[in-house]
Amino acid sequence: MLRVGINGYGTIGKRVADAVRAQPDMAVVGVGKTSPDYVAERARALEYDLYAPAGRTERFETAGIDLAGTTEELVRASDVIVDATPGGIGAENHPLYADHDTPAVFQGAEEDALVDISFNARSNYEAAADAEYTRVVSCNTTGLCRLLTPLDEAYGVEKARVTLIRRGGDPVQSSRGPIDDILPDPVSIPSHHGPDVETVLPEIDIDTLGTKVPATHMHLHSVNVTLASQPEPAAVQSRLAEESRLFLIPEGMGIDGAGALKELARDAGRPRSDLWENCVWAESIAVEGNDLYCFQGIHQESDVVPENVDALRAMFGLADREESMRRTDEALGVGLSLDSTGRPRYPADEA
Numbered sequence: 001m002l003r004v005g006i007n008g009y010g011t012i013g014k015r016v017a018d019a020v021r022a023q024p025d026m027a028v029v030g031v032g033k034t035s036p037d038y039v040a041e042r043a044r045a046l047e048y049d050l051y052a053p054a055g056r057t058e059r060f061e062t063a064g065i066d067l068a069g070t071t072e073e074l075v076r077a078s079d080v081i082v083d084a085t086p087g088g089i090g091a092e093n094h095p096l097y098a099d100h101d102t103p104a105v106f107q108g109a110e111e112d113a114l115v116d117i118s119f120n121a122r123s124n125y126e127a128a129a130d131a132e133y134t135r136v137v138s139c140n141t142t143g144l145c146r147l148l149t150p151l152d153e154a155y156g157v158e159k160a161r162v163t164l165i166r167r168g169g170d171p172v173q174s175s176r177g178p179i180d181d182i183l184p185d186p187v188s189i190p191s192h193h194g195p196d197v198e199t200v201l202p203e204i205d206i207d208t209l210g211t212k213v214p215a216t217h218m219h220l221h222s223v224n225v226t227l228a229s230q231p232e233p234a235a236v237q238s239r240l241a242e243e244s245r246l247f248l249i250p251e252g253m254g255i256d257g258a259g260a261l262k263e264l265a266r267d268a269g270r271p272r273s274d275l276w277e278n279c280v281w282a283e284s285i286a287v288e289g290n291d292l293y294c295f296q297g298i299h300q301e302s303d304v305v306p307e308n309v310d311a312l313r314a315m316f317g318l319a320d321r322e323e324s325m326r327r328t329d330e331a332l333g334v335g336l337s338l339d340s341t342g343r344p345r346y347p348a349d350e351a
């Protein structure tokens with residue numbers, strides 16, 4: 001049983017904690033929090049042991065929220081830490097993990113240089129074997145790696161060009177904008193996402209352009225991939241439909257955007273209405289010569305969650321790629337797909 005500590009219990013950390021807890025071969029030691037707020041209360045209600053940095057324990061005492069110990073004690077009690085603190089804090093925490101010889105999985109906002117390997121389960125699972133420090137790449141990079149890897153295997157990717165229409169902030173981030181605006185973000189081209197994909201898939205030639213819009217539900221990717229050969233759109237659809245972490249949105253179901261996708265997730269009884277899968281509009285898949293086009297929606301709050309679980313198994317040699325992804329998907333219920341009539345199937349309904 002792998003003992004996992006989660007340091008940072010926000011958007012990503014709380015989801016990773018639940019996902020780790022759902023795995024039969026892993027246990028959550030506890031979660032690291034800095035503030036005794038409603039999220040800390042909820043963690044206690046879910047029976048997660050709470051840990052806080054040594055200088056902040058008094059705040060929890062004052063608020064009447066029990067702590068199991070300090071962050072350092074969490075690190076000591078864990079075989080591995082998933083650091084889900086905000087960008088840059090992971091790098092500050094790195095020496096604490098190193099001092100205790102505790103391996104760690106960091107998140108997308110940390111630098112590639114901080115870790116041994118930048119990780120996506122479908123793209124480079126094996127490369128994380130024996131890594132001490134791994135980084136699960138960002139939500140957008142995860143979505144691009146998942147799409148480009150099977151395309152590259154099947155047809156060869158010569159060049160990818162992707163425009164990312166990014167949500168302004170997560171639903172909980174009241175301080176984020178833009179409000180009533182559309183921003184090139186960054187205004188310089190390419191955005192960092194393409195180089196980030198190349199930390200996982202160095203052989204892929206990709207340029208990305210970033211924008212930001214006043215939305216919170218999801219990102220939208222407008223994708224153009226030049227392939228080495230010319231496939232039929234139907235063959236691409238079939239190929240992508242084989243991927244458990246790609247959901248091909250069926251034609252004619254009225255799923256016209258992020259709002260409908262989130263409603264689908266709510267109706268499917270998904271925890272926090274999460275969509276762990278890339279959501280690729282089947283009818284957007286078009287081929288012009290060797291150029292493939294499509295739109296995909298990425299749920300920024302959750303697509304990296306199964307990847308964190310797989311990163312843990314990869315680092316500790318607990319399973320090979322297929323077995324780990326299968327176990328993770330089964331434990332979480334990943335894999336929206338279509339039945340023989342083209343209607344979405346919900347794994348939760350079949351469990």
Ligand code: NAD
Nearest residue numbers: 008009010011012032084085086087107108109139300301
């Ligand atoms: P968040 O702000 O929602 O959560 C971070 C949590 O860490 C907060 O609860 C914060 O109080 C806590 N924290 C801050 N300093 C800490 C410390 N020193 N010790 C322990 N806890 C501390 O952030 P998030 O959105 O979950 O992002 C975390 C990481 O995941 C970042 O690297 C981010 O880029 C990445 N990520 C975020 C998203 C997303 O859409 N939210 C998607 C993919 C990847």
